Amino acid sequence: MRTLLLLLLCCHASSPGKHSLKYFFTALSGLPDFPEFVAAAVVDENLVVHCDGSKKLIELKHDWVEKVLEKDPHHMELYSAGCYEQEPVAFQATISDFKLRLNQSGGVHILQRMSGCEWDDETGEVVGFQQYGYDGEDFMSLDLTTETWTTPKPQAVITKLRWDAEIHTIKSYKYFLTTIFPEWLKMYVAFGRSFLLRTELPSVSLLQKTPSSPVSCLATGFYPHRASLVWRKDGEELHEEVDHGEILPNHDGTFQMSVDLDVSSVTPEDWSRYDCVFQLDGVAEDIVTKLEKDRIRSNWVKPSEKTAPISAAVVLLALTLIGTAGFIVYRKTKVKPTEETVPITAAVLALTFICAAGFIVHKKKKDKRRAL
Template sequence: MKLTSHQNMKIFILLLLSSHFASSVKHSLKYIFTASSGLPDFPEFVAAAVVDDNLVVYCDSSKKIIELKHDWVKKVLEDDPAQLEEYNWGCFVREPIFFKATINSLMQRFNQSGGVHILQRVNGCEWDDETGEVIGFSQYGYDGEDFISIDLKTETWIALKPQAVITKLRWDADKARMKSIQNYLTVIHPERLKKFLYYGRSFLLRTELPSVSLLQKTPSSPVSCHATGFYPHRASLVWRKDEEELHEEVDHGEILPNHDGTFQMSVDLNLSSVTPENWTRYYCVFQLYGVEEDIITKLEKDRIRTNWVKPSDMTVLVTAAVVVLALALILIGAAGFIVYKKKKAIRPPSSPDNSTEFSERVNPET
């Protein structure tokens, strides 16, 4: 489904006005398909639509469900009913059959008789909101390794495994299929991406700054600068000494997603060669692309959070714990003695009749 020039202009203007980013930003739309074999407790086929690393649509062929992860996704599909039709056809009919047949074929090529196997495909595009440049991509992976990918410039497929050469030759010869895929990757997918960004702008184009903390396990461990709760994921976190960014004695972590749709990252600084008097020359800098002000955190001891306890403090804690335990045992013993005395004081005197009756109830035959 193609947008009219009026709709394209409307979406472009609204994106421009609602965008928080001052510089050029590349947005992405990915369709991720995953098929499995040999996993009884795992669905044979699932698919997902992901915009800027945010899950927006999910489908499970075994449960016959399509989940829209946000309310605004409904508006996207109402505006583009052909997309919803493709989800139903692709998730429950065409793609599961294609992927199952492909796995069986690949197992033969790789001389595999059984076991667990995973086949994935990632289709989609990247769109630069300033230049308008579109980059389409399509790639397959088998058992965790790249298998074959498309080259739109040459309109051919690239075999990334020897076993993929047969597939490459067959797909290269199908020119009509190549033209169809090219149209999807460079025309249809970018149009859909713009619609997702338009209807989901309050969520997808928002800006959230993180909380930044300095963490350290022990006094000899590196100091980790940890930023969490930021959005979007286009961000950087570095250590600087004075005005110079550090590259040695620094370990950068990956950007990871949080459960609420925001992101987190960390960067460690090894302080083994840094003297205490030079600590104040070091600081951690968080930058969120499009936001002018950086978050700067100076390396100061009182800012570092740690679970480490000094040996002297540990001795005090252990002593206190022993004292508390001893008092508790004394109180429990005293309470037990008092209860025992009370029961002894109110116990009725025994009599031969009572004793005989109890014996008869327990041992009626004696």
């Protein structure tokens, strides 16, 4: 089962020549410190509209989105209704229904719906989709071919049958998913063409935590998200020794991805046979990064280099404290307890710590000069 995060980032990933419009509606129950309802519109994996139902706030993420709403005022009316009028109430009712079907009495629960479409600007093909996720798992999805709901949860069969009987509602969903949403998507692409159809190449780095860790090839800052990142050996793509990461969004609207290579069995002589290759849709030239030790970035430091100065300082401090303790004991045996012994003891302790601190600073400066 996919989690809600995977549902948000990965479902219906666009392929070359295709564009996507997705609406995410999220309702929470049992969590008073968080908004009960939020929604978002995403075009080609770019957030374009965000809504906070509790604040009744709709935020447009790009200037060109305003042109879309100006061209179709009804568009904005539907956003308002979906953000803080109809949908919040409907979602809380749906959560109550799901809790009843799953025999849940309390606790924190999350309901998310993803609605939208894909449009192929080359063939004109349109695919609509609508599905629900509940508490991190797939719960219900609409099959537009049969015009019925499907569910992997046996407890949700009663809800599925009831929803199947609402034929007019299903017809309305289908009309929006296959007619209205594609029209909106085409407007978004038309007005946001310079932003949505741009190309940005990434920076590619080789990273490694420790000398025995896998070498990670990280590509970040690329757009669009239709890209691939692979490790090759002698020009052939590797599959067994690698671990592919997912494509993730950056805060600036670009994307990042990584792929790890297990180098534990790679001999030093064979390193030159490996390279990491990044490919971006629409760009003919690949970015090739050779597997070379001097290209690998790491903040790893040998344990001996980190512990040696500290160990020496600890030893000196321990010896000094032992000497101080001996002096105090000696004083107590030779001098009668008076008020004068307290200042003497305090002074000796202060002097001890000053000497220890001075040694530590001196040791660090000395090691730094050696390193340089």
